[in-house]
Amino acid sequence: MIVATCGHVDHGKTELIKALTGTNTDRLPEEKARGLTVDLGFAYNILPDGEVLGFVDVPGHEKFIRNMLAGVAGIDLGLLVIAADDGVMPQTREHLAILDLLGIRNILIVLTKIDRVAPDDLSEVSKQVNNFLKEQGHRDHALYPVCAPKGIGIEALKEELTFRAKSQKPKVVRGYFRMAIDRAFNLKGVGLIVTGMIFSGTVHKAESLTLLSHGASVRVREIRVHNQIRASAKAGERCALSIVGRGVGEKSIKRGTWLAHSDLYVPTKRMDANLQVLKTETNPLKHWTPTHLHIGSDHLPARVAVLSGGNISPGEIGLAQLVLPHDAFALYGDRFVLRDQSAQRTIAGGRIIDPFSSKRGRAKPNRIAILKAMSKENTAAVLQALATRSESGVQLQPFAVSHNLPSDQIDAIIVSLGLLRVGDAPKERIFCESRWRGLMALILNAVASIHKSKPKSIGASIKDIQVQLGVFFEEDSLKLALKIMISEKRMCVNGSRFYLPSHNIHIPEQETAILTIAANILAPDGGTPPSLHQAAQQIGTEVPVLEKALKIGIKLGDIILVGKNRYVPSTLVINLKISVEKLASKSVDGLFSTSDFRKEVSMGRNFIIDVLEYFDQVGFTTRVGDLRRLRQP
The missing domain is CATH 2.40.30.10 (Translation factors)
Incomplete structure (x- = not known):
């Protein structure tokens, strides 16, 4: 169990730890000369059963509050030290407020220097301390009066610390280090x-x-x-x-x-959080207030962007975005404290709910609803809430990083919740069953709308569907949904175009006849396919008429434009790809030249150049100087 002393300057924190452990935690020459703790000190005490108590001695002076904040990050128990001859002082109040903001509710109250006050005065100080604790929402706290140098009350305090250590539940060791x-x-x-x-x-x-x-x-x-x-x-x-x-x-x-x-190692400059303003503040925390952020053992400047209402009143909790001037590192659930711009007082604190937030749309109703879903107390509940409400699913990789979940742990959560994984890493998404089916319904409606607006089009491309949906979907997720719908015969596909089974495109007889003739002429049994103008002459039609018919063929997926005025049937393109693969396999290093390919297919140089540049453009091949090779998958 890790224990941190807290309290006002010169209230006997270091002397108390010395009495409990036998160690003087003041290690700096300045500390020993001034009798004042400036930085963090550390000591350990091994209990009879082998349990180890670790003590962190933090400075009480307001000038060193940032060192105090570094010392209490992640502790198990706060030892709030109050001198009987001083009573509750400013740093007593601030240190208790900091413990509350950091979610540390396991606290012991120690009254030190009891040898300096009369019994009646000690009773009065005890009442003052109890009233102070009640004001701060702490009830039923026993007070432990001690005189550390004389050892008075130390054994009773040790017994309570031992009891707390044995009662503490073992921490669940999960996540990356x-x-x-x-x-x-x-x-x-x-x-x-x-x-x-x-x-x-x-x-x-x-x-x-x-x-x-x-x-x-x-x-x-x-x-x-x-x-x-x-x-x-x-x-x-x-x-x-x-x-x-x-x-x-x-x-x-x-x-x-x-x-x-x-x-x-995923830096961030914007973090969304649940933020609580201390009730001792006299004014609301306004939007874009400059502050000092203390998180983990780090501290840095931060602006507070209030996400709802423009401000957060004293004692209230609201959603806010912490905007940082440079990269920082945080994860879901990390506790933090905010101090004012002059670093004179603690004003607020809270818990990170999204460490990788963005500026765009941060205060929109939909984003606020997402943040409320993210505010749940455990990872499984957050993932369930997000998957239930998100039409586009939950991005797996950012979620796993923000919640510090190695693959085996996120896999177990997904299985336990009965959620679906869609797509491949790093763009994989998580859906609940109803949302996944809802997505497919949205896609069907989107394609139907495209048919209505473009009745002469064979169907919709992936990009057309993405635009029509109005909600961002990863292309991989969309492709998988379309693939499933095609297998279920709820969607049809022609080339790169998707259409509903009920969709019928009417192609005039003239264009149908021209396309049939053109398909044969543009894929001759030998030699180079004719250009647009040459094909028009062979068919005996005007160039614009032929080009109109060929563009319909492109929409149908039957024709491909490989270069200027170079229309060829998709079947010929497939055969040319096979020839490229065969040619590359013959080469030791997989490289081939334009001349090599020309010899392989016995076609004209200009046509071959157009085809190879088309293959480069679509990612089938790639140039290596004057040569080419197949692009690696």
Whole structure:
């Protein structure tokens, strides 16, 4: 269990930890000279049953509040320290508010320096503290009066801490490894050391990880947890890692950097969140307010874009987008705190619900409804809600990253919810059964509308359907839906055009006759197919008349325009592709020239150039200097 001391400056936090663990957490010369905690201090206490209590000593002075925020990120229990001779002070209030905003409800109240007050005064201070706690929504908290230097009350406090440690439910270790670094230093004979709280996953010795701040890869040389060498460390533990990586040193790592699995290297500058404004604020939090954001062990500037109503009143919760000046890293569920622009006071905090949001449409009703679906307390509930309401499905990859779900874990959730996977990575989407069937109904209606607006067209292209739907669908999802409908005989296809079985296109007899003749002339048994003008002469018709008929053939998928005035039947194009594949297979390196292809098919050079450029255009072949090869799939 990880415990952090909180409270006003000079209320005895460091002395209390020393009494509980025997360790003086003030390690900096400045701290020892001033008797004032400036940065984070750490100590450990091993209980009789082997359970380890980890203590984080945070500074109480308002000037070092950002260090305090780095220390309480991810802790299990807050030890709120109040000096009996001072009572509730400004940093007492702010530190408790921060614990609340970070979702830390497991709190113990310790009254220190009880030897400095008379018994009646101690009783009065206790009442003041209880009233303060009730005002903040905390009830039924026992107070633990102590005098740390004399050891008074320490045993009772130890017993309660031991009870809390044994009562704590083991943390579920899931997701990829992610640690918020709060210290980086070099140790003689060991090298670079980073310490911090593990937010998720497990790390093993010799594993490769990524410093998210600059994408550098590092290798873990040694792991220490509670000053003991371990082969691995897991979520909920504080650990020290000895790491090595090219160009990585103490100066290149700052507090707030995330050390994580490489799959979590997804930067963001916009994060949507549920935001709670402290009730102690005198004014509403307005749209576009500049703030200081504290998340994990990091802090950076952020603008608050209020997504509904223009402001959030004191004590209220609203949806907001945090807009950052540079890349940052966060995931669903991460807790954060906001301080005012001058960094003088804590004003709000909350929980990230979409770490990869966009500016466009951020406050539209549909987006607000999506954010409300995302606000549910667990990943499975969020995925179920999104799949139920989204017409276009849920993008699997962004969802898995934002919720820190390796493939086996997202697979298990999808199966447990009975959801459908559509398409291939990285564009795979998740649908519930009703929405998937609803999508196919929308496609049928879209194609019917296209038939109505273009009755002489053979059908609709993929792009036509996407435009008609009015809702964005990945092409892969759309193709799969069309494929299923074709197999169910609810949709027909001709080339690249899709049409309903009930759709009949009327082609005038003249165009039908011309197309039949042209199909034979444009695919001769030998030699080069004629150009548009040559074919018109052979048929004995005007060029515009023939071209009109050939364009109908293109819509039907029977004719292909491979170059200017070069119309050929689709069957001939298929045969020419087979000839290219045969030619490429004969070559050791798969390369062939225009001359090679011309000899292979015995056709004219100009025609061959048109065909090969058409193959390049459609992605069948690719140029390599003056040569070509088949494009790799």
